[in-house]
Amino acid sequence: MPGTWRVPSPNAAAETRLMQALKIRALTARVLVSRSLTEPDDAARFMNPRLGDLRPPDGMPDLERAQECLEQAIREGKTIGVFGDYDVDGVTSAAIITLGLRAMGATVQTRVATRHAGYGFNPEAAAYFAEVGCGTVVTCDCGTSDHASIKLLRERGIPTVVIDHHQVPSGESPAQALINPHRADNRFPFKGLASCGIAFYLMAALRTRFRAQGRPGAAQWDPRELLDLVALGSIADVVPLQHENRILVAAGLRELQKQQRPGIRALAEQAEVHPDDAVDATTVSFRYAPRINAAGRLGDAQRALDVLLATNETEAKERALVLEGINKERQRIQHNVAEAAFEEAEALIRQADGEVPAAIVVGAKDWHVGVVGIVAAKLVDRYGRPAIVVGFENERGRGSARTVPEFDLYHGLKAVGEHIEVYGGHAAAAGLTVRFDRFAGFREAFVQQAARVLGQARIEPAPVVDAVAELSELDIDGVLELERIGPFGNANTQPLLALPGVTATAHRLIGNGQHLQLSLSQGLAVGDAIGFGMAGAGPSPGVQVDLLGFAEINRFRGRQNARVRLKNWNVSAEVS
Numbered sequence: 001m002p003g004t005w006r007v008p009s010p011n012a013a014a015e016t017r018l019m020q021a022l023k024i025r026a027l028t029a030r031v032l033v034s035r036s037l038t039e040p041d042d043a044a045r046f047m048n049p050r051l052g053d054l055r056p057p058d059g060m061p062d063l064e065r066a067q068e069c070l071e072q073a074i075r076e077g078k079t080i081g082v083f084g085d086y087d088v089d090g091v092t093s094a095a096i097i098t099l100g101l102r103a104m105g106a107t108v109q110t111r112v113a114t115r116h117a118g119y120g121f122n123p124e125a126a127a128y129f130a131e132v133g134c135g136t137v138v139t140c141d142c143g144t145s146d147h148a149s150i151k152l153l154r155e156r157g158i159p160t161v162v163i164d165h166h167q168v169p170s171g172e173s174p175a176q177a178l179i180n181p182h183r184a185d186n187r188f189p190f191k192g193l194a195s196c197g198i199a200f201y202l203m204a205a206l207r208t209r210f211r212a213q214g215r216p217g218a219a220q221w222d223p224r225e226l227l228d229l230v231a232l233g234s235i236a237d238v239v240p241l242q243h244e245n246r247i248l249v250a251a252g253l254r255e256l257q258k259q260q261r262p263g264i265r266a267l268a269e270q271a272e273v274h275p276d277d278a279v280d281a282t283t284v285s286f287r288y289a290p291r292i293n294a295a296g297r298l299g300d301a302q303r304a305l306d307v308l309l310a311t312n313e314t315e316a317k318e319r320a321l322v323l324e325g326i327n328k329e330r331q332r333i334q335h336n337v338a339e340a341a342f343e344e345a346e347a348l349i350r351q352a353d354g355e356v357p358a359a360i361v362v363g364a365k366d367w368h369v370g371v372v373g374i375v376a377a378k379l380v381d382r383y384g385r386p387a388i389v390v391g392f393e394n395e396r397g398r399g400s401a402r403t404v405p406e407f408d409l410y411h412g413l414k415a416v417g418e419h420i421e422v423y424g425g426h427a428a429a430a431g432l433t434v435r436f437d438r439f440a441g442f443r444e445a446f447v448q449q450a451a452r453v454l455g456q457a458r459i460e461p462a463p464v465v466d467a468v469a470e471l472s473e474l475d476i477d478g479v480l481e482l483e484r485i486g487p488f489g490n491a492n493t494q495p496l497l498a499l500p501g502v503t504a505t506a507h508r509l510i511g512n513g514q515h516l517q518l519s520l521s522q523g524l525a526v527g528d529a530i531g532f533g534m535a536g537a538g539p540s541p542g543v544q545v546d547l548l549g550f551a552e553i554n555r556f557r558g559r560q561n562a563r564v565r566l567k568n569w570n571v572s573a574e575v576s
């Protein structure tokens, strides 16, 4: 339907108040109001995220006990073992604890999970830490449910500190300290921290404690230098960029931009992130995170940790080069699995006489389980249906599921639980194992379940936009002001704008003819738009259209200009 969209709760009085109090433009005020930031004080704090506004960690259970435990190990000169999970949050948390503890005088041994040993803190790793004589162990982004490994350490007199944000099972943890926002007795008001954020809080608290005691070392060290790692882990883990996360990530992105850490400098070189490029959540998601993740996906996340912990330029460059090789290999494997998965999906569609099934479930014997999640996400993008991709090793397959907002994976898998062995995860992403001889039955049941849920079809709702804008508002200052609502990401998405009644005056294809570039006009105002992958799909020149899109600054070779990134367009309903 042309020209239909919804704007949540417009409020002219609140907009005027914000414009006057914050000295901001009307468009920025409209977006803030649509996000329920109607009070000038709240909006001002939101627009200026400052580390000073982080709430003290009061109410985080066991934070005190964790500090005591670490302090004792440092005082007694005992080695502290640090263990991290194999994804970006796990690796960066382990790096934060390692670097923080070392800066405060500790001897640290760090290991990260390997894919073959499986997710989490495994007994092998626990035994290793005991063997090398660790006095205390810290687990990062795992450990909440790894009771057996932690018990094994406790029996040998080694206390464990757990830093984690996964769901807490019932029953008491054998850990000396369990810092996890999902604990029932947690009183810290924001529960959305990633493990790297919690790790940062612990290191900052320990440093404050040591400084009060007058310990040498603690005074010179500034925990803020760890924030680049917090930004990496938080964005990669897709935690909501609200409250404390917003403050930590905003500061962390600035830290990342500076490229102070040798490992980040080396990674940036490999990922072609130039020192004067603006660093935002997209830079993390598409440049840094895939490289850090690649090591864990293909087997050994230690290669990624090595890069982050490198202490000099030479070491960092060597290690980043090794990681880049692993990433290239990951890309090759992913490409092959994706091709095969798309072929299988197309075969399923042919079997259904051209109709796309309610869910896409594909699997094969040699598909690498390290990339099945990424490939499932690609299937969701292409077909707009929930998708499951399974890699079989002998008779057992490990799969990964991704979905559309209308279908909850956790409930969906639960409904067909009889066909699979193990499953876990949440609404948006899940993992499962299934036997080869049960796969066909599982697929049938899952597709039926998806058809039941998605079949309760609703009429496609009108898109919800953050604000209706005029082209004249999207000049460079206007867009720069909108950018202050960022960092954009999960739970704080880039504002979606509606621009009714705009005329495209000129077309141009760029990027090997894939992308569409438009010149726009509206009254006296002119502007530019870009439609990525929209070649041949744009509005005809001279026709008045309603655009949906995002305002952005295009930065290229030191120059910047404002433009609209097109999401969608329609011929205007009322052409006069």
Ligand SMILES: [Mn+2]
Residues within 6 Å of the ligand: 089, 090, 141, 165, 194, 195, 237
């Ligand atoms: Mn995590």
